[in-house]
Amino acid sequence: MEPIPVSRPSVGEEELAAVRKVFASGWLGLGADVLEFEEAISQFLGASNVVCTNTGTTALHLALETLGIGPGDEVLVPSFTFVATVQAISATGARPVFCDIREEDLNLDVEDARRRLTPETRAILPVHYRGIPCDMDELQELAGERDLHIVEDAAHAFGSSYGGRPIGSFGEMACFSFDPIKNITCGEGGAVVFRDNGLLERIQQKRILGIDKDTWSRYRNERSWFYDVVTQGYRYHMSNISAAIGLVQIRKFGAMNRRKIEVARRYDEAFGDMDGVEILGNRDYEGIGLFAYMMRVRSHRNELIDFLAGRGVGSGVHYIPSHLFSYYRREGLVLPVTEQIYREIISLPLFPDITDEEVERVILQVSSGLRDLA
Ligand SMILES: Cc1ncc(COP(=O)(O)O)c(C=O)c1O
Incomplete structure (x- = not known):
């Protein structure tokens, strides 16, 4: 696969x-x-x-x-x-x-x-x-x-x-x-x-x-x-x-965005009640040009990324907060929400041409990863 x-x-x-x-x-x-x-x-x-x-x-x-x-x-x-x-x-x-x-x-x-x-x-x-x-x-x-x-x-x-x-x-x-x-x-x-x-x-x-x-x-x-x-x-x-x-691309935007929103809704439905996960707000996606799908995982986020990679599912962290980079570090600066979200956020596959089968595979692997790592 x-x-x-x-x-x-x-x-x-x-x-x-x-x-x-x-x-x-x-x-x-x-x-x-x-x-x-x-x-x-x-x-x-x-x-x-x-x-x-x-x-x-x-x-x-x-x-x-x-x-x-x-x-x-x-x-x-x-x-x-x-x-x-x-x-x-x-x-x-x-x-x-x-x-x-x-x-x-x-x-x-x-x-x-x-x-x-x-x-x-x-x-x-x-x-x-x-x-x-x-x-x-x-x-x-x-x-x-x-x-x-x-x-x-x-x-x-x-x-x-x-x-x-x-x-x-x-x-x-x-x-x-x-x-x-x-x-x-x-x-x-x-x-x-x-x-x-x-x-x-x-x-x-x-x-x-x-x-x-x-x-x-x-x-x-x-x-x-x-x-x-x-x-x-x-x-x-x-x-x-x-x-x-x-x-x-601008002519294709409507169709591409509709498909991404359809997939995001499927993820929301699948992950909405799952233990250890919090889906993000704004779930009707009305009037939204949706860039990507992110959610929060309460623990073992990095291990989940590795677990998914091992099973052929790409994921990512968007983003590493800028104030944590060497070039921009500020003595004593703490941004509590940013730092908490950074520990928990994960991006899952979302793009216009993703197939239904791929979406279900993502859901399956995320849920088995969460179960294994709990
Ligand atoms: C929030 C944000 N700002 C700015 C940029 C910069 O855009 P580009 O990659 O086209 O230079 C990006 C893209 O990666 C982004 O995600």
Whole structure:
């Protein structure tokens, strides 16, 4: 029997055909397909401005830098996230200030964030963990009181809504990731989505080495030799190859997400009453673009991962809290909920093409592992 990975992208002939078309055009880099993908995202989310990047990490870095965040500034961020979120902050020279999460949804604890405000605090970087939106009303209230920026890390939340509005359609700035295991993939890719039209040109320039060259000529796949450089920038743009994959994926999002939610509901049903396990909240998945399936196991989490690996079932830990890494360790910092969740969390296989037989195999192996290890 084939091992079941914890995640696998759902890509095939349609994506290949789209990439073939880009090959035939001879224009592989930033060009017309990227523009088309940006327009598709904008329509899908109802977002004002979309700038696509080569990763979600670079989208976050670009967003923070464009807002002028840098040395001497502090950014409030949950420690319980992929370290990419935090690296994007430290890349600007600003200091990540780690906050705890709430048990109910494993998202940023806004009250804890409030306690960590200082005169240097400039921004909040909440993460919509596994696609479940943060409490944006509470966050916007806090940001409003202190005139802070909010840059949402929406890497997990493509297709999720908050209060009936898509993530990316109503906040100041949100950054998406289209890496291989995200809700939709471009192979690798990301996007900065934002409200302020005045920032569009600056973000476009910064993503391609500060070059002020008329974007339209690139978007029309035309080459002209003259350009000026007007600001510090990076080589962070998306390629036509990635965008072509993304354009197929965005059309498939609904079906892929429905299947993931169907499987998540089956897991919830199977694990809901099982001893030693706690399934996470938000079980109707209404309005959720679901990234992954995580649950809590009360004890022997690491042994369960080994047990499953030995039986061909992939699992993982998302995430090691950032404040526990050598580079980010802070003397005396204890985040009780984050550290407790880190000991208990496990991610189980969830991807659009998982078969019913594989799902039942996961359930069987998890329950026999829990029984053996109890
Ligand atoms: C929460 C979170 N933020 C940011 C990122 C960075 O995205 P990317 O892998 O596209 O750079 C990821 C992806 O791994 C993520 O899970």
